[in-house]
Amino acid sequence: MNSISLSDAWKQEALNWAAWAREPGHDSYWKFHRDQFLQLLPEPGELTVDVGCGEGRLARDLAKIGHRMCGVDVSEKLIALAREADKDGDYRVGNASKLPLDDNCASLVVSFMCLHDIDDLYAAVGEMARIMKPGTSACLSIVHPLNSAGKFSDENEKAEFVIDGSYLDESRYAFPIERNGLSMTFHSQHRPLEAFSRAFERAGLLVEAMREHRVPDDIAREVGWKRWQRVPMFMHMRIVKR
Numbered sequence: 441m442n443s444i445s446l447s448d449a450w451k452q453e454a455l456n457w458a459a460w461a462r463e464p465g466h467d468s469y470w471k472f473h474r475d476q477f478l479q480l481l482p483e484p485g486e487l488t489v490d491v492g493c494g495e496g497r498l499a500r501d502l503a504k505i506g507h508r509m510c511g512v513d514v515s516e517k518l519i520a521l522a523r524e525a526d527k528d529g530d531y532r533v534g535n536a537s538k539l540p541l542d543d544n545c546a547s548l549v550v551s552f553m554c555l556h557d558i559d560d561l562y563a564a565v566g567e568m569a570r571i572m573k574p575g576t577s578a579c580l581s582i583v584h585p586l587n588s589a590g591k592f593s594d595e596n597e598k599a600e601f602v603i604d605g606s607y608l609d610e611s612r613y614a615f616p617i618e619r620n621g622l623s624m625t626f627h628s629q630h631r632p633l634e635a636f637s638r639a640f641e642r643a644g645l646l647v648e649a650m651r652e653h654r655v656p657d658d659i660a661r662e663v664g665w666k667r668w669q670r671v672p673m674f675m676h677m678r679i680v681k682r
């Protein structure tokens with residue numbers, strides 16, 4: 441059983457995460473994921489808020505293409521690292537369930553690989569809706585619910601993908617991983633797609649676009665991830681506030 445909340449688990453994992461996220465070329469972010477995510481983003485407006493910004497890599501990248509950024513994360517250590525790497529940036533310690541931001545202040549919300557790591561999905565999505573100006577959007581990236589529900593039987597291209605638990609029930613999971621001398625445990629909650637849809641419905645947000653990208657050919661070959669060209673690893677959504 442997990443005795444601690446997801447946010448506390450992430451606070452404990454903060455320095456491992458920062459090392460993992462910052463190692464050049466190491467994480468899927470650098471390999472292909474950021475570039476796939478950027479395809480969904482609208483042009484920069486007045487203020488882009490990054491919910492669950494971590495050590496700030498996406499906020500720094502978005503600032504380079506013209507976004508005025510504010511990053512929020514529950515981990516004080518990660519926010520300190522984000523500030524250190526971007527002295528002029530606006531980074532705030534805060535919980536996604538109670539964002540330290542005014543109503544209708546954001547012209548864009550982004551949340552990259554974070555909503556599945558958050559304890560209270562409904563509160564977090566409600567808070568996103570609260571800070572979004574009417575007519576603006578939020579772009580989200582999550583572990584695809586199919587991915588978090590199951591696993592491949594081995595690492596071969598044609599490996600079976602097996603769901604031996606339940607897709608439809610929510611479940612907490614911890615995914616320890618070691619690669620290139622770095623180790624990290626991802627703490628997350630599997631939620632079926634319907635949970636996200638219900639959270640959007642309750643917050644009055646509409647899904648405008650949804651993407652289930654394949655891992656690109658060159659990366660699939662290089663990393664041995666051909667199996668991830670049959671099952672989606674991640675899901676991207678753009679949701680709008682009317």
Ligand SMILES: C[S@@+](CC[C@H](N)C(=O)[O-])C[C@H]1O[C@@H](n2cnc3c(N)ncnc32)[C@H](O)[C@@H]1O
Nearest residue numbers: 447450492493494513514515535536552554558
């Ligand atoms: C997988 S990391 C992604 C970080 C960042 N978006 C990136 O891609 O570099 C998940 C992040 O969610 C943050 N997080 C977890 N629960 C949170 C909460 N309730 N409120 C705000 N941030 C949270 C963690 O501290 C961590 O930085």
